Amino acid sequence: MxxxxxxxxxxxxxxxxxxxxxxxxxxxxxxxxxxxxxxxxxxxxxxxxxxxxxxxxxxxxxxxxxxxxxxxxxxxxxxxxxxxxxxxxxxxxxxxxxxxxxxxxxxxxxxxxxxxxxxxxxxxxxxxxxxxxxxxxxxxxxxxxxxxxxxxxxxxxxxxxxESGINGVIAAAGSAPAYFFLFMEAMQKEAIKQGFDADTARLLVQQSALGAAELVKANPETELSTLREQVTSKGGTTAEAIRTFNEHQLSDIVAKAMRAAVSRAEEMEKLF
Ligand SMILES: NC(=O)C1=CN([C@@H]2O[C@H](COP(=O)(O)OP(=O)(O)OC[C@H]3O[C@@H](n4cnc5c(N)ncnc54)[C@H](O)[C@@H]3O)[C@@H](O)[C@H]2O)C=CC1
Ligand SMILES: O=C(O)[C@@H]1CCC=N1
Known part of the structure; x- marks a missing residue:
């Protein structure tokens, strides 16, 4: 370049x-x-x-x-x-x-x-x-x-x-590392409660996040939902975790958070 x-x-x-x-x-x-x-x-x-x-x-x-x-x-x-x-x-x-x-x-x-x-x-x-x-x-x-x-x-x-697409990029990428950090923080906190020291809890969470992201990248033809299903054994542990997320409307929460980021960007366009 x-x-x-x-x-x-x-x-x-x-x-x-x-x-x-x-x-x-x-x-x-x-x-x-x-x-x-x-x-x-x-x-x-x-x-x-x-x-x-x-x-x-x-x-x-x-x-x-x-x-x-x-x-x-x-x-x-x-x-x-x-x-x-x-x-x-x-x-x-x-x-x-x-x-x-x-x-x-x-x-x-x-x-x-x-x-x-x-x-x-x-x-x-x-x-x-x-x-x-x-x-x-x-x-x-x-x-x-x-x-x-x-x-x-x-x-x-x-x-x-x-130009409005930039606000969509904010919601899906600019702000997004913070969403994943928040999710990982919550997981680390609970892993500590379950008996791991902070470093081990962090390792468990960070390597799982990294592995999941790398797996997504290495399989561009595979839908995200399929990768999720491959972890989710029928009647198993993941199914219970996912059921709990769904019961609390995780997808709706994510959508609301992304829309809040866009709304704030639009509001800032008027403020500054
Ligand atoms: N932090 C992030 O993840 C992202 C930030 N942005 C954008 O990047 C911009 C900067 O954000 P951050 O780096 O997070 O903020 P920051 O607060 O870390 O950095 C701003 C910097 O501006 C400097 N500064 C203050 N007054 C100045 C002046 N008069 N002249 C020159 N420099 C001055 C400060 O010393 C500070 O280092 C923002 O407009 C934000 O919207 C965009 C995408 C992601
Ligand atoms: O929070 C913010 O306003 C900036 C833009 C995207 C990430 N950080």
């Missing part, structure tokens, strides 16, 4: 995840800059990945070919305001923020950007990310290819044709 100079505005959890994945995939560290007001955020990134860091957003953004907006949605407006003097005509802007539309970002930066909205997730840190991408109409084919390859360097990527 092209190795353009890239500046992350905001050096938090998500920027760090992408930077780590990029550097591990061979993207040159000296082409990457990350900004944050606090030294405590910048220093570990410079130390761990050998990238440049800067406290000055304007300077760092000015010298980059690609600017990744990676601050919290609440801060986006004030951060963008200070970048308005930049000539964006030859730059690609990537926003990873949830709940901030392309038209709002154009407004905040006071220009019609070459903008790709990307919704990544934190497993990018280990090259296992899942990202959804949406490109504004003006984005060139070359920039689209670059954005896609950038996210493929840290995991899998898919495009959405409508």
């Amino acid at each position: 092209e190795q353009r100079s890239i500046t992350f505005i905001g050096a938090g959890n998500m920027a760090r995840s992408i930077i780590a994945g990029l550097v591990a995939s061979g993207y040159p560290a000296n082409k990457i800059t990350a900004t944050a007001p606090s030294e405590a955020r910048r220093e570990p990134l410079a130390r761990d990945y050998g990238i440049h860091t800067d406290a000055d957003n304007l300077r760092a953004a000015q010298q980059a070919d690609v600017i990744v907006l990676a601050v919290k949605p609440q801060l986006m407006e004030s951060v963008c305001h200070a970048l308005q003097d930049i000539d964006f005509s030859n730059k690609l802007v990537i926003s990873i923020a949830a709940g901030i539309s392309a038209s709002r970002l154009n407004e905040m930066l006071n220009t019609e950007l070459n903008l790709v909205r990307v919704m990544p997730n934190t497993p990018s840190l280990i090259g296992k990310g899942m990202s959804g991408l949406f490109a504004s109409q003006s984005v060139s084919e070359n920039d689209k290819v670059y954005a896609e390859q950038l996210m493929q360097a840290v995991g899998e990527a898919c495009w959405v044709q409508q």
